[in-house]
Amino acid sequence: MNVPLIPSDLLKKSDKILFIAHLALGDYTYLQNCFQAFARAYPHLKLHLWVDEVRRTSDASQWPHLKKNVLYDWLDACDFIDKVYKQNYSPELFQESIREARQEQYPIVVSLGTLRPHFYADLAREISPHGFVFGLKKPQGLQGLLHWFSYRKLDASLVLAQDLAEALAALDQDVYDLVLVDTTLDGLSGDDAANVLRARIARNPGAARLVATTSQHSKDFHAAKTAIGFNATLAKPFRRETLGELLRPRATAEAG
Numbered sequence: 132m133n134v135p136l137i138p139s140d141l142l143k144k145s146d147k148i149l150f151i152a153h154l155a156l157g158d159y160t161y162l163q164n165c166f167q168a169f170a171r172a173y174p175h176l177k178l179h180l181w182v183d184e185v186r187r188t189s190d191a192s193q194w195p196h197l198k199k200n201v202l203y204d205w206l207d208a209c210d211f212i213d214k215v216y217k218q219n220y221s222p223e224l225f226q227e228s229i230r231e232a233r234q235e236q237y238p239i240v241v242s243l244g245t246l247r248p249h250f251y252a253d254l255a256r257e258i259s260p261h262g263f264v265f266g267l268k269k270p271q272g273l274q275g276l277l278h279w280f281s282y283r284k285l286d287a288s289l290v291l292a293q294d295l296a297e298a299l300a301a302l303d304q305d306v307y308d309l310v311l312v313d314t315t316l317d318g319l320s321g322d323d324a325a326n327v328l329r330a331r332i333a334r335n336p337g338a339a340r341l342v343a344t345t346s347q348h349s350k351d352f353h354a355a356k357t358a359i360g361f362n363a364t365l366a367k368p369f370r371r372e373t374l375g376e377l378l379r380p381r382a383t384a385e386a387g
Contacts, residue, residue: 137239137241147176149180149237149258150181150240150242151181151241151243151244151251151255152181152244153183153245167211170212178211180206181215181216181228181232182206183219184197184225187225200217216231216232229258237259240262240265241255241265242255243267244266244267245267248266248268252268253281256284265287267290268282268288269290270300270301296318298319306334307339308340309340309342310328310342311365311369312325312341313344313345325359325360326360341360342365345364352364
């Protein structure tokens with residue numbers, strides 16, 4: 132049965148949510164629209180943001196530069212973000228931020244960390260020992276087994292595959308209701324893309340919904356991709372409403 136990544140009843144009864152991300156200014160110009168849309172959809176939730184500094188260092192000579200990130204000025208001007216953790220540029224301040232965040236007792240923590248997602252799975256659970264934790268994952272090859280215990284700390288997850296090999300590894304390891312496919316990736320741009328992916332799904336491959344995505348969406352794109360086996364297409368950047376439409380028919384059918 133399809134369920135939301137974060138249970139809707141939990142979103143309704145919670146009073147705040149923490150997003151964890153390692154942001155550059157370019158990332159935020161994209162994500163701010165997502166955060167703003169989330170804030171409009173759930174106005175009762177206070178939105179807190181943890182900006183992790185991937186250049187964190189014990190070298191004090193680097194701290195003045197790291198403190199002056201122009202991104203922080205943008206965040207301070209956002210009226211839909213209630214709190215920002217931005218003192219994470221040294222190991223000591225990082226630990227202080229964790230202690231401060233734990234005191235908030237967040238009912239929901241969402242990690243958007245794409246670099247070292249296992250690290251952010253651990254961080255999210257450390258901040259919220261008893262809350263609902265969502266995070267990103269990478270397909271786990273043999274090397275990925277080292278991070279198995281970190282990913283087990285997540286209550287829900289989204290797997291990110293950066294190429295065909297990672298996509299196939301992900302399909303080998305788990306069962307998915309919905310697979311979003313960037314058809315510009317090598318190995319996924321051809322007419323056999325949907326068949327290649329579906330052939331790696333061991334259990335009920337016809338039940339998985341394969342959705343071709345593009346930033347140049349059109350009727351011609353939709354017709355071409357559905358003709359070669361994709362169930363649907365989706366324009367990027369994604370919108371909450373269109374993703375909901377993709378999930379709703381399956382949830383309705385199974386509920387009936």
